[in-house]
Amino acid sequence: MEIILAIIIGAAFGAVLDRIGAANPNWIVGMLTLRRLHLMKTILLAIGTGSILMFGGQMLGFVDVGHMSVKSAYVGVFIGGLLLGAGWAASGYCPGTGVCAAASGRRDALFFIVGGLLGAAAYMATYPAWKATGLLDEIAGGKVTLGTVPGSAYEGVLSLSGDILGIALGAVFVLVAFVLPDSLIATGEKVGVAAE
Amino acid sequence: MTLNWKVGGVLLGLVFFGAVLLVKPIGVSTQFVILDGIIADTVNSEFVTQTDDGYSSSNAYMAKSNGKYAKYVSNPLNYSFVFVLAMAAGAFLSVKARGGLERGEGKLPMIWRENYGDTPWARNLVALLGGFVVLYGARLAGGCTSGHMMSGMMQTALSGYIFAAGAFAAAIPTAMLIYRKG
Numbered sequence: 001m002e003i004i005l006a007i008i009i010g011a012a013f014g015a016v017l018d019r020i021g022a023a024n025p026n027w028i029v030g031m032l033t034l035r036r037l038h039l040m041k042t043i044l045l046a047i048g049t050g051s052i053l054m055f056g057g058q059m060l061g062f063v064d065v066g067h068m069s070v071k072s073a074y075v076g077v078f079i080g081g082l083l084l085g086a087g088w089a090a091s092g093y094c095p096g097t098g099v100c101a102a103a104s105g106r107r108d109a110l111f112f113i114v115g116g117l118l119g120a121a122a123y124m125a126t127y128p129a130w131k132a133t134g135l136l137d138e139i140a141g142g143k144v145t146l147g148t149v150p151g152s153a154y155e156g157v158l159s160l161s162g163d164i165l166g167i168a169l170g171a172v173f174v175l176v177a178f179v180l181p182d183s184l185i186a187t188g189e190k191v192g193v194a195a196e
Numbered sequence: 197m198t199l200n201w202k203v204g205g206v207l208l209g210l211v212f213f214g215a216v217l218l219v220k221p222i223g224v225s226t227q228f229v230i231l232d233g234i235i236a237d238t239v240n241s242e243f244v245t246q247t248d249d250g251y252s253s254s255n256a257y258m259a260k261s262n263g264k265y266a267k268y269v270s271n272p273l274n275y276s277f278v279f280v281l282a283m284a285a286g287a288f289l290s291v292k293a294r295g296g297l298e299r300g301e302g303k304l305p306m307i308w309r310e311n312y313g314d315t316p317w318a319r320n321l322v323a324l325l326g327g328f329v330v331l332y333g334a335r336l337a338g339g340c341t342s343g344h345m346m347s348g349m350m351q352t353a354l355s356g357y358i359f360a361a362g363a364f365a366a367a368i369p370t371a372m373l374i375y376r377k378g
Binding site for chain 2: 085
C-alpha cells in the first residue's frame with residue numbers, strides 16, 4: 001500500500017514541479033536574481049497552504065500528528081544551506097527539481113545528477129570529520145518546532161500552541177505571496193544592455 | 197506554459213499536505229545517498245552487511261542511526277526511493293502532456309544562452325559542479341529544498357528556517373553574480 005502511495009504522491013509532486021516552472025533553471029534563476037518572483041510567490045503560497053491544512057487537520061483530528069517529521073537544528077544546517085544555495089543558484093537545480101529536469105530531457109540536469117551523486121558520496125566519506133568538529137551537535141533543542149504542537153513528539157521553542165502558531169504562520173506565508181511584487185529589480189535585459 | 201502562481205501554489209501545497217496526511221513529509225536528497233549505497237554495494241558486496249538486528253555498513257554515514265540508510269540500500273523498493281522514481285516519471289509525463297520542452301531547452305537553458313552564448317560544455321560543467329555542492333550541502337544540512345525548506349517550514353521546524361536563511365543568503369548573491377542578464 002505504501003508503495004502505491006509513493007507512486008501516486010511522487011508522480012503528483014513531479015508533475016506539479018514541472019508545471020510551476022520549478023524544474024526550469026530560467027525560472028529558478030529569475031527568482032534568485034529577484035527579477036521574476038512568480039516562482040517565489042508559488043512556493044510561499046504552497047508552504048502556507050500546506051501549513052494551514054496540516055495544522056488545521058491536526059486540530060480537527062483527521063491528520064495524524066505522528067506523521068510529522070521534524071529535522072534536527074545544528075550549525076551544519078546553516079553551513080549546508082549556504083553550500084546548497086550557492087550550487088542551486090549556479091546550476092538552477094536542487095535535488096528534486098534536478099531529477100525532474102533530467103527526466104524531462106534537460107541534458108545539463110544529467111550532469112547535475114552525476115555531480116550530486118559524487119557530492120553525496122564525498123559527504124559520506126567526510127562525515128566523520130564533520131562529526132568531530134561538533135558542528136553536527138544539536139542546538140536550541142535539536143528537533144524542535146516554533147510552537148508546542150499538542151500530541152507531537154517534538155518540543156516547542158515557545159510554549160505557544162503550535163497548532164495555532166502554525167496556522168498563523170501559514171497565513172503569513174499566504175499573505176506575503178500576495179503582497180510580493182512580480183519583480184524586485186528592473187528586468188535584467190535592459191539593465192544588461194545599459195551597463196554595456 | 198507555467199501555471200498561474202495562485203493555482204500552482206495551491207496545487208503544490210495540496211501535494212505537501214497529501215504527503216503528510218497519508219504518509220510523511222516529502223524529502224528527496226537522502227535518496228542520492230541511497231543510490232550511492234546501492235552502487236557501492238554492487239561494486240563491493242561487503243559495503244552493506246546484515247547484522248543480527250538489522251543492517252550496517254563499512255561507511256560511518258551509511259551505518260549511522262542504527263543502519264537506517266544501510267537498510268534502505270538493501271531494500272530499494274521502499275517508500276522514499278520509489279517516491280523519487282515516481283517523481284521523475286511524473287515530471288516526464290507532465291512535460292510530454294504539454295507538448296515537450298521548449299525548443300532548445302534540452303541542450304541549454306535560455307538563461308545560460310543569454311549570458312554565455314552557445315556553450316553547452318561550460319554549462320554542463322557548471323551543472324556538474326553545482327550538483328556536487330548542492331548534494332554535499334544538503335547532506336551536511338540533513339535535507340534539501342524539499343525536506344528542510346518546504347516540509348520543514350510547513351511544520352514550523354526551527355531547522356527549516358535555519359536552512360532557508362542559509363540557502364537564500366548564498367543563492368541570491370551567487371545568482372546575481374553568475375547571471376547578469378535575463
